[in-house]
Amino acid sequence: MTPLTKKMFRDLWHHRGQMISIAAVVATAIMTVLSMRGVYESLVTSRDAYYETSKFPDVWVQLERAPESLRKQIAEIPGVASVDTRVSFLATINLDQIEKPASGLFVSIDNPDAMLGRLHLRSGRFVRKWDRDKVMLSEKFAITNSFEEGDSIEVVINGQLRAMEVVGVAISPEHMYIVPPGSFFPDNEAFGIVWMGRQTLSALDNMESAFSEAVLTLQAGAVEEQVKADLDELLKPYGGRGSYGRPMQISHQYLENELKQNKTMGTAIPAVFLAVVAFLLNIVLRRLISTQRQEIAVLKAFGYSNADIGRFYFQFSLVAVLVGALVGLFVGVWLGDVMIEMYKEFFVFPNLQYKLSGSLLFFALLVSILAATVGALGGVRNAVPLPPAEAMRPQAPARFHPGIFERMGLGTYLSAATRMVLRNIERRPMKSILSALGVSFSVAILIIGLFMFDGVEYMMNLQFNVAQREDISISFNRPLTPDVELDILRIPGVAVAEPFRMVPARFHSGHLKKEAGITGRSVAHELQRIITADGDIIPLPLSGIVISKFMADHLQVRRGDRVSVEILEGRRPWREVEIVEVVEDFMGVSAYMEIGQLHRLVGGARSVSGANVKVALGQQEKVSRTLSDLPAVAGVASPRSTYEIFQKQMSEGLFIGIFFLIGFSSVIAVSVIYNGARISLSERGRELASLRVLGFSKREVAVLLFAEQGIITFLAIPIGWYIGYLLSQAIALSLITESYRIPLMINFDTYVYAAGITLIAAIGSSWLVRRRLDRYDLISVLKTRD
Structure with a gap:
């Protein structure tokens, strides 16, 4: 082990508190990248694989009634690869075990192996074309209502009450996200998909040798808009209601909207954390180098080059980043699994698993190292050009001047302690500004997370309590x-x-x-x-x-x-x-x-x-x-029932979301405030020790130290509110979709909540530094190094 390596480990141990806080921020950044972007990639991979193996259609069209012979003409439209026709309609399901009425989308099956949008069997068997009074149920509906193979289910079709036998449970790529007509949220208790044999369902709906829906796949290079135009023209005499592609298919649309939201949040939140990493490393290294000027001079006098010195401090910062990245890797994979399980409650895939790709892991490590490099650059730039002779001398004292309060004539109205605190803030404006900016990011993280809950709650309240007043x-x-x-x-x-x-x-x-x-x-x-x-x-x-x-x-x-x-x-x-x-x-x-x-x-x-x-x-x-x-x-x-489902899902997601947001925000707040207090303690150690010798109590000295951090924190809170508002505005604009637009609505209690969490984190970090302050050895601190 080289002397510089030994020195690096000694310095890491001496500054372990600050390094741990930086590693925690890095871990949180890596965790959010690997979980959110990892979940995004897992969903996209699973979706694409499912669509390919199930022959997911490219175009859908509903119509009143068309003869089955028309299928051949549809297949002859230029650009069409394959066609599947079927009968589909909504009908009532009698469920005595629930209070509200239930209904289902009834869909016919010809050949389960050849159909477009092939079903994935979960249990039982496929219903056959000629099966009479046999049905298959969508998985969520069957599980919620405890249906199994052999059970009987009553349906009402065109006024006819029929008892059907459940022979299987399946999922469909066309119904990964199942919502009742006119609703926005799944109601697995009162709505599901029911598949029946083509002959039976056609007879019940008077559709023998006819169809009411067609789905198509397109050839490579086909122009979808032209195919849809030709299809609509062909079906115009048969009550065609306009064909549409995947972007308008309900299940696909909801999944795409969720993917877009996940990708946006998975980019915005890690970016904030990595900016904080760069900021923290910058201020820590600057302080470390300013206290090690003489050590740097000795190293250069013994023949170490500028490159060796620069490499040493880069490695010093890199250790914290790599430790944080390792922790973030394990926690991120765990969180990714948790998020995937949450998605399974809403989207149904044959096999949805969290998978961490090597490219994503490399990307997360790369951006973390880049953040560390940017953060370390300022400090290293100060260390490398120092000539040994100059570095051997103590750093020249800064030139101070009366503060703004003294120049305004207000100094006489302030106590000595207050003047000391205000002078220290004013004399280091850049440090104070950067510290306030770092704390403000912790406030902003909470704002941009909670605004989505506020916006969705406001949106749903308007929809179901103001716009829709029917029962x-x-x-x-x-x-x-x-x-x-x-x-x-x-x-x-x-x-x-x-x-x-x-x-x-x-x-x-x-x-x-x-x-x-x-x-x-x-x-x-x-x-x-x-x-x-x-x-x-x-x-x-x-x-x-x-x-x-x-x-x-x-x-x-x-x-x-x-x-x-x-x-x-x-x-x-x-x-x-x-x-x-x-x-x-x-x-x-x-x-x-x-x-x-x-x-x-x-x-x-x-x-x-x-x-x-x-x-x-x-x-x-x-x-x-x-x-x-x-x-x-x-x-x-029932709009009221839909709103209750939303509130239930919202409350479950809110608890989990707030838990992680508090954790994310607290990591930033504690890291920034703790590092700021530790650096102030190092810079002002002799000053504070001198005050103790002059008769100041531990409490009075602590007030001088923490009042500065308190003022910075209180100034940072409104800045964080504003940054959070701007970031929320950008996120709201990026999440605009055809299905919904989350309004930029931030409740007053969200601002209060964000400020409260930040203040609690500030108090906790101050307590940690206070313990170190109370253990100060006055004699060793007052010894001069000149």
Whole structure:
């Protein structure tokens, strides 16, 4: 072992507290990179493998009814590789064990081995094309309701009550994330996928030798937009509702949104930690080198070159980084496994495991070493050029001058201790600014983590307590006449019924286009309202159309512009309408019209797609079951139930999220404040010891030391609030998706919470330094080195 190596280990031991704090920050940075980005890579790898092995479709289209002979014409469309047709529809499931009505998406199966979107069998067997009254269930639905092979399940299809035997449980790449129609969150208790043999399901839905849905895979190099245009033209006479690709497929869309969020957070949070690593190493090495000037001179006098000295201090900083990286590796892999288990609660894969790639590990180590290099550079740059003769002399004392308070004439009003603290802060402005910036990052970490909970809570509260005021939302399995409102009102317990019409459409503005549903309602309706991001209610206009800001931005239009609307049902007319209002909302892509105007736009007979219902107090369960038994009702949803599911999932995720955020924030706060206090103690050791000799108590000396850190911490908190706000704003913009837009909403208690955690961490780190201060040997400290 070389003399420099021995010296390095001695210095590491002497500064072990500071090195441990730096290693902790490095470990946290590595941990977040390996867990968040590792989970992202694991999800992407598992998704791609699952899509490939299951022949995941590229294009989907729903329609009213088309003869099976049309399948050959679809396959002949240029660019189409393979076609699969099926029958699918929503129907009611009778479950006595739950209070709310249940429903399912019923999908036909021809040949399980040849189908696109091939099922992955979890238990039992596949249902066969000719099987009568046999079904397979989606895994989450089966597990939640304790269904096993051989059990019986009652379903209501077109008014017919049928008892079906469960023969298997499966998962599908098209339904990795299963949400009921009109909802945003899974409800595994009340909604699932039901697969049946093609012959039986077709007979129940009057679809013999016909299909209501087609899925396609495309050839390599095929132009998807052209294929979809040709497909829509072919299916126009058969009630085609507009084809769509993977980006619009619900399950794929939710998964992509989650991947985007994970990737963004997995980049932003580690970047903050690595910046703190560079800052801490810089101030620690600068202080270490300033106290080792004479040692550096001796080393140079004995023949060590500038390169040797520089290499020594780089290695010194690298040890803390490598130790932190090793700890971060093990903790990051463990945390990655934990996060993968959490994702399994929402997304269903055949085999989802956390896998750490060598490239990600190399990247994490590389950026950590780069951060250490940047941090060490400033200190090493001070050590290398020192001539031995100059380094042998003590560092020249700094030139001080009266502080701003003295120049303002306020010094006489301040105590001696206060003046000492303020002078020390002012005389080292760069150190004070950097220390405050480091502490502010700990506040910012909490802000950017908690703002997402605040934003989502605000978004859901607006959606389910302000916009959606109905108790029950009904969807029909076919268009009905508006007179159905009277039939619903005759049901005991129903207080208000407001029918609506949903029409699929494609909006065109020049070369830009966007698909979205148009909701038609009466201007007198009150159960569902159009609201802005601030919660203001927008009245439904008698003419023109109201669209969401997301669609307006995509089409590059604004209020007063006109857009072309292609209706994707019936005779598929093209119309031009005026945009009378653009509303900033948070969920989906929306468009609203007065229902009478929508009828005229679409043409044909007036019809409604569903209804929103308000019921008498205590009658919701009874009314829901009555409605679900009606032959024309495809599904019954409860916004209140959806909101309760969200709150449950939110509370579980909030606890875990806050736990890690507190840990992350505390690591930064303790590291920065502890290092700042230790450096101040080293720099002012003789001064503080002299005060003890002059009669100051340990408590009074500690106040002088920690008051400086306290002022810096209190100044850092509002800076951290502002940095956190800016970072939250950037993250919110990066997370904008078609499914949802998280609003930049930061509650007051989030700011208080972030400040409180930082102050607690500051108190803890001050306690650690106070213990060292109390053990100070006054004689050894006061000995001169001159």
